[in-house]
Amino acid sequence: MSARQARIPVIALSGSLGSGKTTLLNHLLRTGRGRIGVVINDFGDINVDAFLVSGHVDAAMSISGGCLCCLSDPTELDRALESLARPELDLDAIVVEASGLAEPRELARLIVSSEVRRVRFGGLVEIVDVAAWDEIGSYDESPVATDHLKVASLLVLNKVDRVAPDRVSLLENVIRELVGEKPMVPARLGQVDPDLLYDSLERPEPTGQLSLVDLLREEQQEHERLHHGREHDPGDAHGHEHAHHHWQSVSVDSPLPVDPGRLLDLLESRPAGLYRVKGVVWVDAPGHRQRWVVQAVGGWVAFERGPWPSGAERRTQLVAIGTGVDEAAVASDIRACLSDEGVLDPARVTPLLRYVVR
Numbered sequence: 001m002s003a004r005q006a007r008i009p010v011i012a013l014s015g016s017l018g019s020g021k022t023t024l025l026n027h028l029l030r031t032g033r034g035r036i037g038v039v040i041n042d043f044g045d046i047n048v049d050a051f052l053v054s055g056h057v058d059a060a061m062s063i064s065g066g067c068l069c070c071l072s073d074p075t076e077l078d079r080a081l082e083s084l085a086r087p088e089l090d091l092d093a094i095v096v097e098a099s100g101l102a103e104p105r106e107l108a109r110l111i112v113s114s115e116v117r118r119v120r121f122g123g124l125v126e127i128v129d130v131a132a133w134d135e136i137g138s139y140d141e142s143p144v145a146t147d148h149l150k151v152a153s154l155l156v157l158n159k160v161d162r163v164a165p166d167r168v169s170l171l172e173n174v175i176r177e178l179v180g181e182k183p184m185v186p187a188r189l190g191q192v193d194p195d196l197l198y199d200s201l202e203r204p205e206p207t208g209q210l211s212l213v214d215l216l217r218e219e220q221q222e223h224e225r226l227h228h229g230r231e232h233d234p235g236d237a238h239g240h241e242h243a244h245h246h247w248q249s250v251s252v253d254s255p256l257p258v259d260p261g262r263l264l265d266l267l268e269s270r271p272a273g274l275y276r277v278k279g280v281v282w283v284d285a286p287g288h289r290q291r292w293v294v295q296a297v298g299g300w301v302a303f304e305r306g307p308w309p310s311g312a313e314r315r316t317q318l319v320a321i322g323t324g325v326d327e328a329a330v331a332s333d334i335r336a337c338l339s340d341e342g343v344l345d346p347a348r349v350t351p352l353l354r355y356v357v358r
């Protein structure tokens with residue numbers, strides 16, 4: 001397909017915090033076809049996901065500091081899409097990676113009602129974190145969680161390597177009970193066959209069912225009819241409940257390295273409610289000065305080590321996201337992990353090594 005002839009499909013990736021959106025996006029970028037542009041949205045002030053995207057990206061835009069669906073400026077996504085839809089970029093698809101707190105329906109609606117004429121809605125992929133579900137022991141069957149599944153064009157049950165196969169089958173059955181027939185694929189590290197992904201997105205709705213695009217347009221028109229003449233309230237851009245307004249994020253950005261022991265203490269004994277910590281850190285110890293990517297999701301902690309991107313200065317950039325936490329205390333706990341001791345004995349890094357996954 002040439003972007004010069006057709007409108008560019010915009011595919012939304014959503015899923016709970018840490019479910020594997022960036023991982024799936026990276027897989028798509030490594031294995032996908034065509035020229036792909038990405039829009040990365042992160043809830044925290046530091047767009048960690050933007051610098052964790054690897055693989056070949058033909059064009060990228062980054063939006064941080066809030067969910068796309070409740071940014072104070074609702075045209076921000078359109079501006080990003082406008083920029084990526086420029087004919088000279090000749091993109092075949094645009095993938096929007098939402099923050100883990102975005103409401104998928106609102107995200108889809110933003111894309112469906114985009115005023116950028118050169119793009120069209122290309123579907124919504126919802127990533128379900130089977131490990132998080134297994135940790136909790138039961139699936140959230142609330143109307144909000146069910147709606148996330150319902151609006152998806154494709155469901156990816158990710159992290160199957162961390163859960164017994166019979167538990168994955170059980171979850172599949174629970175989801176089928178909630179949403180009926182729907183394309184659903186199990187995946188490890190977001191490794192979905194890109195063909196399957198694009199095919200599912202293009203597949204028409206079963207006969208007699210309103211397509212998601214039509215449904216969202218109808219809802220939008222109804223909303224405009226009901227609220228005609230009412231002053232625009234950016235916090236209620238589409239009249240949806242901001243189920244995530246109680247989420248908080250704390251960001252720390254410093255040129256200082258971290259103290260390995262204090263960082264591990266922080267990650268291992270996070271206050272209840274501090275569900276997600278991610279970012280990059282560095283350790284000033286001989287043999288360990290690579291870029292350490294920190295990943296903590298629920299009770300799970302991992303480090304991934306790799307080279308710093310060329311020209312990048314070593315920094316510590318951490319974002320913590322949670323509910324019901326004392327933000328000042330969390331910020332001070334993170335800052336307490338920074339080290340101004342200078343060069344450390346490499347033995348101090350040993351406790352971190354058991355969490356290194358690559």
Ligand SMILES: Nc1nc2c(ncn2[C@@H]2O[C@H](COP(=O)(O)OP(=O)(O)OP(=O)(O)O)[C@@H](O)[C@H]2O)c(=O)[nH]1
Nearest residue numbers: 017018019020021022023100158159188189190295
């Ligand atoms: N074992 C395992 N780990 C996974 C899988 N998919 C993702 N992860 C890990 O889970 C962590 C979070 O993955 P991300 O891709 O950053 O998740 P995300 O949804 O983009 O996170 P947020 O943007 O913060 O919501 C990373 O450490 C990934 O390597 C999987 O299938 N199996």
